[in-house]
Amino acid sequence: DTAVSQTPKYLVTQMGNDKSIKCEQNLGHDTMYWYKQDSKKFLKIMFSYNNKELIINETVPNRFSPKSPDKAHLNLHINSLELGDSAVYFCASSQGRAYTFGSGTRLTVV
Amino acid sequence: GDSVTQMEGPVTLSEEAFLTINCTYTATGYPSLFWYVQYPGEGLQLLLKATKADDKGSNKGFEATYRKETTSFHLEKGSVQVSDSAVYFCALSDRRNTGGFKTIFGAGTRLFVKA
Numbered sequence: 001d002t003a004v005s006q007t008p009k010y011l012v013t014q015m016g017n018d019k020s021i022k023c024e025q026n027l028g029h030d031t032m033y034w035y036k037q038d039s040k041k042f043l044k045i046m047f048s049y050n051n052k053e054l055i056i057n058e059t060v061p062n063r064f065s066p067k068s069p070d071k072a073h074l075n076l077h078i079n080s081l082e083l084g085d086s087a088v089y090f091c092a093s094s095q096g097r098a099y100t101f102g103s104g105t106r107l108t109v110v
Numbered sequence: 111g112d113s114v115t116q117m118e119g120p121v122t123l124s125e126e127a128f129l130t131i132n133c134t135y136t137a138t139g140y141p142s143l144f145w146y147v148q149y150p151g152e153g154l155q156l157l158l159k160a161t162k163a164d165d166k167g168s169n170k171g172f173e174a175t176y177r178k179e180t181t182s183f184h185l186e187k188g189s190v191q192v193s194d195s196a197v198y199f200c201a202l203s204d205r206r207n208t209g210g211f212k213t214i215f216g217a218g219t220r221l222f223v224k225a
Binding site for chain 2: 031102
């Protein structure tokens with residue numbers, strides 16, 4: 001059983017499109033996160049939810065909108081995609097200090 | 111504010127060589143310290159952790175000791191293998207003033223091991 005699963009694994013889309021990435025965790029963790037990893041492997045926190053409540057909302061364009069329908073799911077919707085949005089997006093969850101990461105979604109905007 | 115600094119890569123070693131990846135931190139509280147590993151095409155995985163000063167975390171032949179006096183948590187392995195080629199992230203987790211925890215990741219260090 002995959003602990004933190006993201007779909008899709010790969011996403012290629014044109015500029016201006018709207019797309020969503022889904023994340024689910026079956027660990028019973030209270031907190032979930034979205035991270036963006038650039039081509040140099042630098043990790044940037046985007047959002048965090050605790051029990052469906054938004055607790056971290058970093059400086060991210062408002063084209064990015066997270067949604068947590070329940071504490072096991074955290075989705076990321078991106079409007080009007082731009083070339084600079086190309087990256088790997090990771091979902092993660094935690095209960096306490098240690099994180100469990102999903103395998104990532106590689107987004108390529110062309 | 112809290113921060114994590116780790117040595118720049120890439121680090122290139124021959125198989126069976128000794129590995130050290132340096133990590134230093136600044137923190138206002140009493141953080142826990144972590145090393146995560148990211149293999150190609152995968153997400154980060156927790157490699158080891160230490161929760162207080164002088165603790166040693168270890169896993170899969172890797173070790174790191176929480177040194178409060180030098181604010182360091184250097185990752186070591188006595189004999190690396192080709193399969194250890196990956197990106198290694200040092201991280202700290204500290205309590206938030208508003209409750210819960212905040213985690214700071216280092217920039218990552220890429221390791222290449224040659225056969």
